[in-house]
Amino acid sequence: MDTDRLLTNVSDFFFEYDTPRMVTIRNKRIGLIFRLIQLGVLAYIIGWVFIYEKGYQSTDSTISSVSVKVKGIGFTNLSHVGPRILDAVDYSFPSQGSDSFVIMTNYIVTPRQSMTYCTQLQSSEQCESDSDCMAGQFSRYGQGIMSGKCQNNSEGSKTCEIFGWCPVEDDSVISNPPLLMAAENFTIFIKNAITFTAFGVSRRNIVESVTKATLKNCTYHKVHDPLCPVFRLGYIVEELQENFSVLAYKGGMIGILIDWNCDLDWSEKHCKPTYSFHQLYGGMGKDQVSAGFNFRYAKYYKENNVEMRDLYKVYGIRFDIMVHGKAGKFNIIPTMTTIGSGIGVFGVATLVCDLVLLHALPKRNYYKQKKFKNVEGEASASKSTEIKE
C-alpha cells in the first residue's frame, strides 16, 4: 500500500505539470495597455540592460602600473647665482618617475643656512623686550627655539632671537613672473601597463598604432592625436581653461585620468585608453583658501666640517596620474541571471493591467466575477451548491 502511494506520488511529481489557468479578456483598451507595457519592459531589458549596460558580460577591474619621464630645459639668471640651466633632474621630484610627481615652476632659495642664532622676520614673533621671549620655547610659526633675547632685525623691527637654521627663510616675496615659465613647453611621457587579472589580458598605453618613430615627435591632442602618450604641460593647462602663468606662480595640483573601458568580446586591439585632465587645486582666480602647491627641501653639505644646507621652497605643479580600468567579456552565468531578472520584471505588466482591469474599467465588477472564484473557508467545505462560478 505504502509503496504504491509512494510510486503514485513520485509519478505525479515527475509526470504532471501545473500551469496557471488564465482568463482571456477581449478588451481593446486593456489589451493595448498590456502590450505597450510589455514592449516597454522588453525595450528596457534588451536596450538598457543587455546592450547599454552589457548585462551578458562578467566584469573585471585592473592592476596597473605607471611610469613617467619628464623632458625639457629651463633657464634662470638670478643676480646672486648667475645663469643656470635646469633639466629634468633639477626640477622634477621625485627622480624615479612614479605616478605622483612635481614639476617646479617657481622657487625661493635660502642658501648657506647653518645651525646658529639669528633674528626672525617682521611677520613672526615680534617683541618689545627680552621678557616677551621665553627662552627654550618653540612657537607654531617660529623657525627655531627661542634664546630669550629680543633683537633688532634687518627690517627694522624687534623680534625674538632664535637658535636654528640661520638665516631664516623669507617667503614673503615670490618671483613674478615665475622663474620657470619655460615649464609650459616641458613634456610628460606616460607609460601605463594594465592587466585584467581575471581574463589574463595585458595592455599598454603605447598601443599598436604608436611606433618608435611617432613617439619621437608626437604630442597628445584630444582630437588630432588622442593616443600619443606625450603630454605638453601648456596643452594640459589650456584644456583645464587655466592661465599657465597664474598656475605656475604659486603652483597647483592636476590629475591626469587614464580610463580603460574594454569590451573583450572584440579583438584586444580595440582596447585603448582615453585621457582626461582634472584640476584638483590651484589657480588664483578661484580665490580659494590655501590655494596653490608648494613644499620645502634642502641640499645638505659640509663646509669646514660645519653642516650646512641650501633651503628651497618649491612652487610647482603636482601631477597625480590615476588609472581606471574595466573590462567585460561574455559569460553564461551573468547572461542567465539577467534574463532571469528580466522575466521577473515582466510581472509589472500584469500588475498594472490587473489594477486597471479591476478598479478603473467600466465593466470591472464583471471582470472581477470572471477572474475570481470564491471558495468558502470553514463553514461550507461540503456544500457544493454554494460554490459560485
Place this chain on the structure above:
Amino acid sequence: MDTDRLLTNVSDFFFEYDTPRMVTIRNKRIGLIFRLIQLGVLAYIIGWVFIYEKGYQSTDSTISSVSVKVKGIGFTNLSHVGPRILDAVDYSFPSQGSDSFVIMTNYIVTPRQSMTYCTQLQSSEQCESDSDCMAGQFSRYGQGIMSGKCQNNSEGSKTCEIFGWCPVEDDSVISNPPLLMAAENFTIFIKNAITFTAFGVSRRNIVESVTKATLKNCTYHKVHDPLCPVFRLGYIVEELQENFSVLAYKGGMIGILIDWNCDLDWSEKHCKPTYSFHQLYGGMGKDQVSAGFNFRYAKYYKENNVEMRDLYKVYGIRFDIMVHGKAGKFNIIPTMTTIGSGIGVFGVATLVCDLVLLHALPKRNYYKQKKFKNVEGEASASKSTEIKE
C-alpha cells in the same frame, strides 16, 4: 484565408489580455499570514532597499588627490653633534608631501663612512681563524664583502673583516627616550580634493566652514572640531589608545582614512568628509613579530675627493592617507530596476501561503480540489465527461 488568419492573430495579440484566474479563499489564518508577509516584504523594499540602501540612486566613486604639510620643530643635543634644531625639512620623508610619508621620531647616525676595510659587530659573523672567513663572499647579514681575515673588533670578539662602508653601523642600542619626543606636538595639514567624475562634482576637504582664519589656529578634534584638517600627532596616537613614547621608540605605521559619503540629491555643501585613524603596525605592547617601522638613508659628500656618507637609521611613524568616496544621485533607471526586483520578491508571499494552504491547513484536500483542475494528457483528449471540476 491567410490574410484573414494573420489579421485575426494580430488582432488577438493586441486586443486581448490574459490575466491569471484566481481562487479567493476565505480563511482568517491564511489571509492574515498572506497580508503579514506582504507587509514584511513591502517594509523591506521601502525601508531597506529604498531608504537605507538608497536603491533609487545611481552611484559613483571618486578620483582623489592628497597633499600634506608637516609643521613643528624638534631639538636634540647629542654629545658628538651638539645642539641641533630639526624642522620639517629635516625630519619628514619624502619632502614633496605625498599621501604616504614618514615623520622621524628616533634615529641612529653612523657618520663619516667611507669605502674601506673594517671589522664587524659581535652579533655578525664571528670566527676563530682566517679559514672561517671566505674571501670574496657576501653574507646575508654582513655589511660588505669578506676580505678573508679574522680580526679582533672593538667589543673584544673576533669577527670576519669586511670591505665596505666603514665603520659599520651599530644598531643594537636605540635612544630611549626617543630623540624626537617633540614630534607629539607636530601637526599634519592634509589637503584633499576629490571629484565624482560621473556627476561632475568636485569637493575639497577644506569645506565652506573652514576659513583662512580658522585654519591658522584650529586642530582636529573628533567632537569639537571634526572638519579642521590640521591633525596633532599626539591626538592621533591618543585616539588609537597607544602610548606616544612607545610608538616613537621603534616607530609604527598609522593610516588616516578620509571617508566621503555624499547624497547629491541634497546641496553639495552637505558633502563633507569624516576622518578616522587606524593603527597598521607598531606599538610594543602587542609583542608582534617585526613590529615598528624604520628605514635607512644616507647623505653623501666628498672629502679630499674621497666619497663619504653619513648613514641614518630612521625610526618614525609612517602615515598612509587613504581616501574612500561614494556619491549617489537619483536616477530613473536604478529606481525602475529596484521596483521591478521588488515586485519579484512579492512572489514569496504566494509561495509560502500556498505551501501552508496545501500542506498544513485542516481543509487542505478541499483547497487542492478548488485550486487545481486536472486535465488528462494522451488518453482522454476527447472525453469531456472525464473532466473533473
Place this chain on the structure above:
Amino acid sequence: MDTDRLLTNVSDFFFEYDTPRMVTIRNKRIGLIFRLIQLGVLAYIIGWVFIYEKGYQSTDSTISSVSVKVKGIGFTNLSHVGPRILDAVDYSFPSQGSDSFVIMTNYIVTPRQSMTYCTQLQSSEQCESDSDCMAGQFSRYGQGIMSGKCQNNSEGSKTCEIFGWCPVEDDSVISNPPLLMAAENFTIFIKNAITFTAFGVSRRNIVESVTKATLKNCTYHKVHDPLCPVFRLGYIVEELQENFSVLAYKGGMIGILIDWNCDLDWSEKHCKPTYSFHQLYGGMGKDQVSAGFNFRYAKYYKENNVEMRDLYKVYGIRFDIMVHGKAGKFNIIPTMTTIGSGIGVFGVATLVCDLVLLHALPKRNYYKQKKFKNVEGEASASKSTEIKE
C-alpha cells in the same frame, strides 16, 4: 451603510487569500521538462549563487598599508672609480620603503658636471657652421641652451655648442653584463597590514605560522613556503619566465599582487594572503617600443664654491606592490535578497513549459482550451450563455 461597507472591505482585505488557479496537465514529456528546468534553476541558485558566489554574505573591501625592506650587497670595480660595495641605501630608491620602489641593476655615471659651455654628442644637433645653431634656443633632445657656435666634439663630428651641465651624458653604451647582477640574490621583505573596516577585522601578512625564527631564514616559494614574506629577486624573475640578465640590462617593471580573499564566517586565522607576480614592462625578447625602465638622479655638491653634480642614469627593476582585499560575512539581508531573486528566476520554468505546451505539443489546441477561459469585453457582459468553458 458606509461603515458597514468599510468593515466588509477591511475584513475582505485581511481575511481573504487569493491564490492562482492551476490546471494540472498529466503529460510525461512536459512534466519531465518542467521538473528538469526547476532542478536546473535550483542547482544554479544553490550551487552558484549561494555556495560559489556566497550570495548569503555581505562583502567589504580593505584599507591597506605596505612597507618594504630590501637586503643584499652588490660589488662593482669600475676603472675610474675603483672597488665599491653597494648596499640597500645605495641601490634602492626611494629610501622609505614604500609600495613602489626601484632596485638598481645597471647604471651610467657622468661625474663632475658643472654649469659651463661644451659640445654635444654626435647623435644630437649636428651642424655645418655657426648659422645652423640658433643662440638662445633649446632643442627637444638637447641638454642645454645653444650658444650659437658650431664646434668639433670628441667624436670628430661638428655639433652645436651648448651652455648647461657639462660634460654632457653619453648614454649610448650601457654596461653589458649589467653592473649589479648580484641583484639576483637580493631579497625584498614585504610587510602588509590590511583592515576590513566594515567588519572591524585586521590582518597582517606575517601570519600566525611565521615566527621571528622562520623570518630570519625563509624565502618565498610558491609550493614549499607560500606564506614567507621574503622574496628573492631571482625567484620572482624565474616565475615570470624571464632571463634575469636581460631584465637587468635595461631594466623592467614588475608587479607583486597580494590577494586577500577571506571568509569571515570561519576563524580569522584562515584569512591568509596569496602572492602573484606580473610583468608590467621590460624584457628585450618582446621587442617592445620603449621597453625597460630607467630614470636619472644627481648627487649635488660644491667644490671651491662651484655647484657640481654627479649625474646617474639608473636602469633597474621597478616593483609595484598592489593589494586586493575582499571579505564576506553572513548577513540576513543579502540572504533574503538572494532567496527572493531566486524565486523570481523560477518563473523561467513556467515560461518555457507554457511555450512548449501551447505551441509544440501535438495536443496544444486542446491544452489551450483547458488553460484559457475566454471572456468577452464590451458586447456580452450580460449574456452568460456565451461563456465558454
